[in-house]
Amino acid sequence: MCLAIPGKIVEILGASGSLATVEVSGVRRKVDLGLLQDDMPQPGDWVLIHVGFAMSKISEQDALDQMNTLRMLGETEQAMQEVRGYGLEEN
Amino acid sequence: MKFVDEFRDAKMINKTAEEIRRLADSGRHYRIMEVCGGHTHAIYRFGLKDILPENIELIHGPGCPVCVLPMGRIDDGLSLANDPMVIFAAFGDMMRVPGRQGSPLEHKARGMDVRVVYSPSDALKLARANPDRHVMFFAIGFETTSPSTALTLIRAKAEGIRNFSVFCNHVTIIPAIRAILDSPDMRLDAFIGPGHVSTVIGCRPYEWIARDQRKPIVISGFEPLDILQSIVMILRQLRAGEAKVELQYKRVVPWEGNRAALQALADVFQLRPYFEWRGLGFISQSALRIRDAYAEWDSEQRFGIPGVRVIDPKAAQCGEVLKGVLKPAQCKLFGTECTPEHPVGALMVSSEGSCAAYHNYEHRKAAAGLSV
Numbered sequence: 001m002c003l004a005i006p007g008k009i010v011e012i013l014g015a016s017g018s019l020a021t022v023e024v025s026g027v028r029r030k031v032d033l034g035l036l037q038d039d040m041p042q043p044g045d046w047v048l049i050h051v052g053f054a055m056s057k058i059s060e061q062d063a064l065d066q067m068n069t070l071r072m073l074g075e076t077e078q079a080m081q082e083v084r085g086y087g088l089e090e091n
Numbered sequence: 092m093k094f095v096d097e098f099r100d101a102k103m104i105n106k107t108a109e110e111i112r113r114l115a116d117s118g119r120h121y122r123i124m125e126v127c128g129g130h131t132h133a134i135y136r137f138g139l140k141d142i143l144p145e146n147i148e149l150i151h152g153p154g155c156p157v158c159v160l161p162m163g164r165i166d167d168g169l170s171l172a173n174d175p176m177v178i179f180a181a182f183g184d185m186m187r188v189p190g191r192q193g194s195p196l197e198h199k200a201r202g203m204d205v206r207v208v209y210s211p212s213d214a215l216k217l218a219r220a221n222p223d224r225h226v227m228f229f230a231i232g233f234e235t236t237s238p239s240t241a242l243t244l245i246r247a248k249a250e251g252i253r254n255f256s257v258f259c260n261h262v263t264i265i266p267a268i269r270a271i272l273d274s275p276d277m278r279l280d281a282f283i284g285p286g287h288v289s290t291v292i293g294c295r296p297y298e299w300i301a302r303d304q305r306k307p308i309v310i311s312g313f314e315p316l317d318i319l320q321s322i323v324m325i326l327r328q329l330r331a332g333e334a335k336v337e338l339q340y341k342r343v344v345p346w347e348g349n350r351a352a353l354q355a356l357a358d359v360f361q362l363r364p365y366f367e368w369r370g371l372g373f374i375s376q377s378a379l380r381i382r383d384a385y386a387e388w389d390s391e392q393r394f395g396i397p398g399v400r401v402i403d404p405k406a407a408q409c410g411e412v413l414k415g416v417l418k419p420a421q422c423k424l425f426g427t428e429c430t431p432e433h434p435v436g437a438l439m440v441s442s443e444g445s446c447a448a449y450h451n452y453e454h455r456k457a458a459a460g461l462s463v
Binding site for chain 1: 182209211212216235236238287313349352
């Protein structure tokens with residue numbers, strides 16, 4: 001729940017643009033962009049994700065660093081389990 | 092210092108540790124509180140205690156939402172879910188937290204419909220998929236998660252999804268810091284401020300800590316180097332006799348926070364007059380309730396809540412540990428009756444709880460051949 005997971009925006013979805021497909025270590029899931037309305041990310045941008053919502057835009061280097069931090073904390077598997085869990089029954 | 096070699100920037104870490112030793116006055120004992128449970132977890136996991144000089148003591152703060160939730164709230168939430176029409180949805184972190192009649196997971200084993208969700212929007216999705224059931228989302232967390240709950244409620248109302256409600260246990264970090272500073276048995280020199288909470292609230296809400304309480308606070312990232320650099324920044328302030336809010340985690344935290352997230356919070360939630368925190372007691376204006384405009388989606392306004400209060404087991408000294416008065420291992424139950432496998436208190440449940448973090452660290456140390 002308190003994990004911040006870095007993901008890369010692959011595609012903005014829907015007319016309102018409030019959802020996006022992100023990729024986290026090869027796993028693609030939908031996340032909500034509603035909390036970044038003031039500074040909307042574009043495909044190719046990196047974001048930090050909390051509980052299925054993108055909360056902040058970050059650089060690619062910061063994203064790699066964050067993934068490394070999760071690895072050092074022994075939380076990579078937990079993070080990936082969380083990401084795979086987004087969207088429940090979907091793909 | 093056995094973990095240092097794993098670090099990508101081991102050289103920088105050693106350099107920063109040297110700088111800490113240089114800045115720390117050997118005749119002084121420093122008590123620095125890391126507010127956020129994520130930092131507590133990182134500090135133990137990275138073995139930073141072993142890198143720091145002995146006169147720098149890190150006190151673990153209240154920033155673990157699972158740990159500060161009173162047991163009565165878990166019982167309250169589970170009482171609603173006794174209705175077979177109800178699906179009880181919560182984050183995985185909640186599943187092993189003991190209530191009086193067991194944890195959500197134990198209730199599931201007894202036949203209650205308990206589901207793990209990773210996002211509040213997935214709880215809403217459960218409601219869409221089960222129109223003949225009611226989905227209750229057991230919401231917990233500080234400002235890292237409360238905006239997501241807010242937006243989910245906005246979406247539920249906009250879509251007119253009426254078989255969904257939130258049992259709101261969201262808390263806010265600033266009043267907890269105030270309560271700790273007001274506590275007579277607490278002497279602190281400075282704070283390491285929470286990183287991801289601050290992406291939402293920004294840095295201004297901490298200004299009173301520096302201005303009125305004359306305590307430095309540095310908002311920190313979670314890498315070992317981030318935390319050590321934050322300690323350097325704190326020591327520099329203390330040496331200069333200053334007290335400022337400083338931002339070490341600039342690459343992620345904007346000084347003004349996230350306006351869209353703050354707006355969502357303001358639209359959906361208002362402050363409760365008071366809320367009980369495990370270990371800290373009742374703290375005024377320290378938690379969020381759902382505004383009347385969203386009453387239909389508020390489990391508490393929509394259903395009768397028993398309002399259970401449970402006194403923590405006397406032998407467990409969670410309160411003292413939570414306030415930093417006792418170290419985890421000084422609790423009578425630590426490692427014997429209370430373990431991560433069989434937690435008595437919530438500090439042993441979450442990996443961000445100081446007891447679980449300390450317990451796991453001790454085990455890692457032992458497994459590594461006592462060479463710390």
